Amino acid sequence: MTVSRIIGVEEHAWTAELRDALLRYGGDDTVNLLSSRPQTDSKLREVGDERLARMDAAGVDMEILSITTPGTQPLAAAEAVPLARDANDFLADAVRRHPDRFAAFATLPTPDPEAAASELERCVRQLGMVGAQLVPLTQDVRYLDHESFRPVFEAASELGVPLYLHPGQPPEAVRRASYSGFDDWTNLNLGTGGWGWHVDAGLAALRLIIAGTFDRHPTLQIVLGRWGELLVPFADRADLLSEDNPTLQRRVIEYLTNNVHVTAGGVLSHRMLTAAVDVLGPDRVMFGDDDPYRGMKGHFGGAGGAREFVETAPLSAADRTKLGHTNAERLLKLSKETP
Structure with missing residues (x-):
């Protein structure tokens, strides 16, 4: 069965100034x-013909652009605020030039939470962005559930836009204790894309739940890559945090099934897709290729790899369409048809 449209919801860029x-x-x-390796850096900074050709080859009709991890979140506030604004203007310009191929998530300068909330409002109301992407840590010390970041979540809730929680490096002390002892490259991969990123991103989402974020903002939606960043596959065990909890209004698993969406995030695994659908249902799963890091490659690489993944997914025809584009269109309030 042919899916009419494929939308990639986790696709990255950055500016030379932020780099x-x-x-x-x-x-x-x-x-x-x-990210700063020359070939990757070049692909991250390019949001024109080369990227469009890469999308065409993979069968991706639209990318939701986002500034790559860690955004401006490790930086001093005085530097983070203008860099985030410039990066968002860069993304908005790409969308203006190719509105049928790109939409964008804002990057937010969380070292200044009030400025981050204001920037989210500017990006949504003035630039037409469809939400924002955050990493779990700000300046290696504060997770997103810290009360100082409440203005950001209040703004997202008021604006009715989702927040994408992308992995970032775990805290330095955790990296030393848990993700060291091997060669430098293995340490890096163990602490990031091989394991540590996903533990930390799932933890950040779980901390938001148990901190009462979704009790304060019941309609707020967040998005996790990699089919739920280890939290969704472990949902039944994480639900034990609901037992005798004096503050939560619902069970943990109810927050997952009401406030969380997931994307492939570049992990084109039908097995993991099936597990995510089993927990969340077919209305909360979306495609994403982690462009340009995966380079539209992997098991479903080559010409039409993204489309092949969606069209061969072990789902009903209706649910493959949801995976390919209609879930993203609904969550992000996108046009249902390419202009």
Whole structure:
């Protein structure tokens, strides 16, 4: 069965100015050793013909652009605020030039939470962005459930836009204790894309739940990549946190099934898709290829790989359409047809 449209919901970019600031900061090895490599850096900064050709080859009709991890969140507030604004203007310009191919999530300068909330409002109301992307930590010390970040969640709830929780490096002390002892490359992969990223992102989402974020904002929606960042597959066990909890209004699993959506995030696994659908249902799963990091490759690589993944998914025809585009269109309030 042919799916009429494929939307990738986790697809990344950045600006040269943000790259340089993060390299000066020097505290994020995913920047130092991965994103800033010349070939990857070039692909992240390019949001025109080369990216469109890559999308066409994979069968992706639209990308929801977002600034790659860690955004401006490790930086000092005075630097983070203008860099985030410039990066968002860069994304908005790409959308204006190709409105049928791109939409965008804002990046937010969480070192200044009030400025981050204001920037989200600007990006949604003035630039037409469809939500925002955050990483779990700000300046390596505060998770998103810290009370200082409540203005950001209040703004997202008021604006009716979702927040995408993308992995970032775990805290430095955790990296030293849990993700070291091997060669440098293995340490990096163990602490990031091989395991640590996903533990930390799932933990950040779970902390938002138990901190009462969704009791304060019952309609607020968040998005996790990699089919739920280890939290959704472990939902039945995480639900034990509901027992004798004096503050939560619902069970943990009810927050997951009412306030969380997931994307492939570049992990094109039908087995993991099936598990996510089993927990969340078919209305909360979306495609995403993690462009340009995966480079539209993997088990479903080559010409039409994204489309092949969706069209061969072990779902009903109606649910494959939801995975491919209609769930994203509904959550992000996108046009249902390409102009």
